[in-house]
Amino acid sequence: MESMHAIWAIVGRGFVHHPELAPFISNVAVFHQLHCLHAIVVSYHSAIEEANLTKGEGAAVADDGDPEDPPDDYIHHTGTRMTLSHIQHCFDYLRQTLMCAADTNLEVLDPVTHVTSGWGQPKQCRDYRSVVAWAEKWANSSDTGILT
Secondary structure, rough: OOOHHHHHHOOOOOEEEEOOOOOEEOOHHHHHHHHHHHHHHHHHHHHHHHHHOOOOOOOOOOOOOOOOOOOOOHHHHHHOOOOOOHHHHHHHHHHHHHHHHHHOOOOOOOOOOOOOOOOOOOOOOHHHHHHHHHHOOEEOOOOOOOOO
């Protein structure tokens, strides 16, 4: 699996300036949504690491449990420490976004477990790559990576 850094580094920032659609610098909403998800991910991993250190367990180890294999240290390179009010904003913003999008794709329950993982089902999606291409074309700066 790609490292957290590689996954988030390609997201982009989404600030655009378009003469008709965005005469003032604007942000394409999906990039704000991804910024919020990123903030929650970083906060989650920070909380887990802090809890482990508080319990005297030391820093987290890799997902495979091998203490010789260090975890992805992306969290230490983000410089991101969001305030509680920012994280609360992000949870509510993502809640509203999900309700607004109202994804109606059907997810079939596993006949044994009676749950769904959300994977392996056909989805009707928007073309994210074309959104990124449009945002890059009209970007107001050359900054890259997720906005932290």
